[in-house]
Amino acid sequence: MDGLDDGCSRDQRLRRGTERSHRVLVDVISGSTNEKSNCSKKYRRQAAMAHLSLGFKLDRFLVAAALVLGGTSAAADAFPSKPLRIIVPSAPGGALDVTTRLVAQKMSETLGQSVIVxxxxxxxxxxxxxxxxxxxxDGYTILAQANGFVTLPAVKRDPGYDPLKDFTPIGLMLRAPMVMYVGADQPDRTLSDFVARAKSHKLTYATGSVGGPTHVxxxxxLQAAGLNVTLIPYKGAGPAMTDVISGRVDMIFDGYMSSSGQLKSGRLRPLAVTSATRVGPLPGVPTFQEQxxxxxxxxxxxxxxxxxxxxEVIQRLSDALGYALNNKNLNARFQAxxxxxxxxxxxxxxRYLKNEMNQMAKVAGDLNLPKD
Known part of the structure; x- marks a missing residue:
């Protein structure tokens, strides 16, 4: 022990030193203490430095713990601190794109940040x-989706995602029936006309997304009607609708929101709606069940x-979505x-997504949809 023997073991010296009060600690370090001890001044100084080191490590631990426990809450309180992005995995002009843009605009009002589509x-x-x-x-990237989100895992060999494991639900923007259309120049005036023509001719139907709602x-x-009609897939609803209007493809299913412009201009003819009752803006179009x-x-x-x-971030986004859907003008537009x-x-x-995923897996099997 450096040739010193002051009657104290090294452990005793360290323990005594670390038990000193903060005042004594400062005095020892500064050399101003008058306190008597059997321990040498050198070891009192070592013990004091050990106490200081221990206190510093404890402070760092407490700060780190506070950051871990309080970090999530603080992040949620500050959210959002920059613009958000909603990815729409389809081309502009479709029902998903149009709806998302309307909702994003209203969400931005309450979030205080731009919401970019x-x-x-x-x-x-x-x-x-x-x-x-x-x-x-972190909530700054959101995904807008439709029925195909839970259908594609049943029709793709490697979709690259699991709807329930890889994503967290925020909420529905809307639910709506679909409309069966033919081009205005087609001879079909009713659903029965189309069924009869499909049984005697080779007809086609379009979709902007294989495995998506228009396809399914x-x-x-077609399965319910016992018809064999050829699928023509497109990269997006816009090109698919263009070819139906021109007559290159015979039929398409689409949401009323994204097709109302072409319908009002007289370029499309609706034959049926997929809801249980007639749709408000199309009172003259019967349901499939009526037919x-x-x-x-x-x-x-x-x-x-x-x-x-x-x-906390998901809840903030849910609240913003609720704000958008409860907006009087937007709500009235969707209902109209x-x-x-x-x-x-x-x-x-x-829970809705889980139920939809189970149902669509059964539908894909029943329809023998090819798995590519």
Whole structure:
């Protein structure tokens, strides 16, 4: 022990030193203490420095613990501190795109930040969906989706995502029936006319997304009617609708919101709606059930975020979505277009998605939809 023997073991010296009060600690370090001890001044100084080091480490631990425990809450309180992005995994002009833009505008009012709509079309919505999955789980990247979100895993060999594991539900934007259309120049005036023509001619139908709602709704109808009509897939609803209007393709299913312009201009003819009752803006268009077919289908559009996004952030986004849907003008517009913009909580939407996924897996099997 450096040739010193003051009657204290090294452990005793350290223990005594670390038990000193802060006043004594400062005095020892400064050399101003008058306190008597059997321990040498050198070891009192060592013990004091050990106490100081221990206190510094404890302070660092407490600060780190506070950051861990309070960090999530603080982040949620500050959210959002920059613009948000909603990825729409389809081309502009479709029902999902139009609805998302209307909702995003209202959400931005209460969030206090811009909400930018980013169209990432391609791969039957897989490109945009995968980009959202790879984004940070901080709530600044949101994914807008429709029925195909829970259908594609049943018709794709490698969709690259799991709807229930990779994403957290925020809420529904709306639910709405779909409309079966033919071009205005087609000879069909009723659903019966189309069925009769499909049985005697080789007809086609269009979709902007394989496995998406326009595809699944049409395929379900054709199976129910016992018809063999050829699918013509497109990269987006816009090009698909253009070819139906021109007569290059015979039929398409679409939401009223995204097709109302072409309908009002006289370029499309509606033959039936997929709801159980007639749609407000189309009182003259009968349902499939009215025309003798046991068939109905609902389009849903909703918002999800990456799994792992803090619950407080999801709640903030849910509140903003509720604000948008409860806006008097926007709510009235959706209802006038035959849609149901009823607000649901993230938990309710999660249960809805799970049920939809189970149902669509069965539908895909029943329709023998090819898995590519």
């Amino acid at each position: 980013d169209n990432r079309a391609g791969g039957d919505t897989l490109i945009g969906t995968r980009q959202a999955k790879d984004a940070a789980a 709704a049409a395929a379900m109808f 003798g077919m046991d068939f109905n289908y609902s389009l849903w559009l909703g918002l999800v975020a990456k799994s792992g996004t803090p619950k 277009e035959g849609s149901d913009p009823s607000f649901v909580t993230p938990e309710e939407f999660g």
